[in-house]
Amino acid sequence: MSNATLVSTTVNGDPVQFACPTDESLMTALRNRVGLTGVKEGCGTGDCGACTVTVDGSLVCSCLVLGVEAEGREVTTVEGLSQDGELHVLQQKFIDHAALQCGICTPGFLVAAKTLLDRNPNPNETEIRYALAGNLCRCTGYDKIVRAVQDAAKDMRKASKKRR
Amino acid sequence: MGHEQKYVDKKYEVVGTRFNRPDGIDKVTGKARYGADASAPGQLVGRVLRSPHAHASIVKINTSKAEKLPGVKAIITSADLPDVTGGDQGLADILENCMARGRALYDGHAVAAVAAVDEQTAAQALKLIDVKYKKLPHVTDVDEAMCESAPVIHDRIITRGVEPKPTKPSNVAARTQMGHGDIEAGFAEADVVIEKSYKTEQTHQGYIEPHACLASVNPDGTAELWVTTQGHFVFRNVCASLLGLDIAKLKVTSSEIGGGFGGKTHVWVEPVALALSRKANRPVKLVMGRDEVFRATGPTSSTSIDVKMGAKKDGTITAAVAEMRYQGGAFPGNWAMLGCMTAFACYDIKNNQSIGWDVVVNRPKVAAYRAPSAPMAAFAVESTIDELAKEIGIAPIDMRLKNVAREGTLAPYGPTYGPIGIEHTLKAVKDHPHMRAKLKKNQGRGVACGFWFNIGGQTCTDLNISVDGTVNLTLGTVDVGGSRSSMAMIAAEELGIPYEQVRANIADTTSLGHNDMTEGSRGTFSSGMATIFAARDAISVLKQRAAKMWGITEEDVIWENGQALATGDSHSNLPPLSLKEIAAKSGRTGGPIAGHNEVVADGAGMGFASHICDVEVDPETGRSTIVRYTVVQDAGKAINPDYVEGQFQGGATQGIGWALNEEYIYGDDGCLQNAGFLDYRIPVCSDLPFIDTQILEVPNPLHPYGVRGVGETSIVPPLAAVGNAIANATGVRMTHAPMSPPRVLAGIDTLEHAS
Amino acid sequence: MRVSLSSTFDLDGGLGGSVDMHAETIADIMATLIDRYPSFQQLLDRGVAVSINGQIYRDDWTQPIPADAQVFLIPRIEGG
């Protein structure tokens, strides 16, 4: 490993350190050095969205981020969505609606969908479709994915009303 | 006992309802392990060096510089994969496709591979391998490849199926012909004859997970392979044959599979990874890049098809002829033959003939892609039927119903159909509210039909009952679309226990007998059948044990609703014994309780579908937007309707992508120009509306539940459904797929110039 | 019994056609054809499936054939 750099970062709320070559992508670092293989590589060029994570809350393809850029940032992957052993509403709805077939694109879709709903709790179908346009799915035709996100949004709005 | 394949009508408790899949939580939490998610102690990184030329002699490969690079552990070329195929040309072709032997046959053809301690070293080593090429003339177009003047790719190819037998080699591997009746007489009867030529471009299965494997070979000839595949047993057999290993000593484990659609029925890098591991004596992980997937793994054929059809004024099709040319990439396939078999399969046409030409070109070896070869043939035939209908002045849906194939119709590929569902789908389409919905400006509607055989094949299943009454169902067919859930439902149905009590798993090759691939829409059909039989096998054991527990004869025990009941007046006081109770005592009544089944699940039942498509065309840019889409398909029996719908929607979407934008683009240099998801444009979420589905159930007589394969047929109609919708919207008949904006705009121009 | 061949098959110089024989199972058909037509083995190597009354059998050669069945030999297909 030439030119390895030590990176201190936060991943899914936990402090994490890893050493990686400076030209290694965050995707590869997360997969190979942090062990978070829920981050999937479909293309490596930002065209499929399977490696989607958030960095400081911003949605990114982790294949288009260098591992060293994560220094001091907060990274969230699909592994960080469920809390205290409970699935996130989106995760449960993806299962309930059969919104996954092979499942390789699912982690990226979930992170993107969560980011959408955090920003816009009540998106219409078009908004959902455009927000997820950076995530390719080859199995489902997106139908059940969009339905799962709509249903999750509904439940999340109900839950947040209750909390208030 | 209980291995009766015939359909029996009955009421179901579990089958036909919707249950969540057992692998769901792993897949939504990122825990599921796919091809690239495994690692082994001391593993190396494998990378492949690929030809930058469409066709070239490999004059010399100098690996000495790369070998000296610290961290490089093995470099292989074809010399490290000696031909041990023993004259089996099919296997030899696979071997040559995995690693070029003296000649690179297409852009992306593997010429060498390296295993190194890390990614960086492996990448650097590839750059240090010096390959001297001598460029050769190439051909990538199917029509050009058939010309006299085309460079001949293989000297060994002499066209089969032509009399007299040709004396010279050519790029035409085979001629196929099928059909029946008197063509000339049929056309003489016709009032209207339409003749058109069509082209379809090459498309890729486009699974999101690239090919990936982890191979480990020991000096004693034992080996392990972790791989993303549609069939690990077949991969095992093929890899063992190519590397000269004993089949039983190669353990293959199928990872979760990130999509296949036919593309993961063929080996590409797996033998290379095994050869690297054998040479390095360490595990080697080999993961393809996306560009490698496009350049060097299984796209489908590009085609050129001529269709001529004649009909009477009442809509009866009197004659139909198709001549179809399919390229199989750099190695011969039987893709045109499949086109011939499917072209007119939806219809009862007294006089029909299909001629197919299987052609080789300098492109990657074609692999099966969901109902392989059928969508292109359907594009040509279903478009022509609409033209006939227009000429005659009859609604396209009525034209199809007038000529539809039924039970007893002679199929164009020879036999007579049993009970089939094409007429049911067409009637459902005719009655569908979608057909009556208003169209807006620049919108049009198209209907098209599709057919796929579906196949069965060898299957083997174990069902083990634990002492607490929970059930392990061990399957050998890879789960590509939720089949574990469907199989668990079937086991629960047969045993009469709740779905949650059954856990379905996919076994590795050392844990179960041979299973064919999950291909040809066979997964649920064949493993479902084996599961039924295995469960019935287990039930007979459960009944024996209950008889023992009661101290009565086995003949007096029946199985109902998950429990054993003693029959006959003498036993009426015996309370029922549940599966759980029997399982708990199994250690004392004869040991573990299990059911097994090995079956050749033939008779998968033909799949038919009819689709409705509404499209809006921008007349100034030629861009088409799908505004509404409906799939109607006969599933025989939907075990889990969620996953059946998923297959319908996914297949339709792949077909829509093919219809609108997906295509391989080759430059004049014969190199692929769009080897990435940026310019190989598969549909994105915002491109589509919801895909409506309607499941019809015309039972398959050769499955106990009536199941038919459902996975593939849905990709067959969309090309023509979209084309017919565009024709309806614009008046332009598109004959070249994909019907991309420039092609549609050019079509609109031609129409305007003509008027 | 008459066994019809798909016109894609070339048996010793002719395409398609049919062969009369006595056969109780698919295996019987294959044995008879190999016996009568040496070139049939090559077709078999490339893949042959048997349609019995419209149902296609690819692998199970023990499949019995009813007396008055329509038997058709077609190319073995693969799927995606």
Add this chain to the structure above:
Amino acid sequence: MRYATPASAKEAAGMLSKEKGAAFLLAGGTDLLVKLKMGMVEPDLVVDIKRIPKIDQIQTSAKGFTIGAAVSGSVIGQHKGLKAAWPGVVEAANLIGSDQIQGRATLAGNLCNASPAADSVPAMIAAGAKAVIVGPQKKRTVPVEKVVQGPGKTCLAKGEVIEAITLPKPEAKTGDAYLRFIPRTEMDIAVVGVAISLKLERGVVKKAKVALGAVAPTAVVVPAAARALVGSKLDDAALEKLAAACSAACNPIDDKRGTVEYRTRVAGVLAKRAAKIAFQRAGGAL
């Protein structure tokens, strides 16, 4: 490869100018990392500017807007003031790739990548945007249309860094729009892009600027197209003249994304559509 995170644009410029090997600037990285992955570049030094204070912010002043070189598309899309002033520029910036790309991609990066098909460049040109360039010694400001000199080529000298993009405060009754043609609805590179900004006076176009993307080696300004609009109320004749001028200004190539003929034709089609949007945004009535 060495990786550096300078604390100022000047420091970044110094690092780049001193580097003897291949040096690259990293902002959003959506182009650079693709090139790295494909082996198209082998940097000795990558200078990440995102740790420079305020470089990820949009400053508003009486003169207009200063958009830091590391401001991502999603930040631009959420800036209400910028959206109200230059909706065409914001739309163009937001058309670059998916939401994931938007989380990283920057205007300055889109400009420096110098692709003929860059979405934001024609829009910035039409809006009169300028690039603030910092060198090891001096700072200069250059109109965006002067930055790109050919595919992959810019006017930046060794060591020069774009620190920010400025947009003027729009004059009253100004409207801009950007439209591009892609085969899908998202995720494609523009086959043709058209940006138009115009100013109205009593319902008549007083000033206009038209810029095209993906139809020539660089984005092109089309004065003839602007002249077609000036003095009109966007009647059909003016629109036809606009379309003809845009098509005439095209000098595209045939490639995997589009043909010469198609690009030329669609440039005119989009110009008409973009003009109408800009006209309405300027307060014009169609």
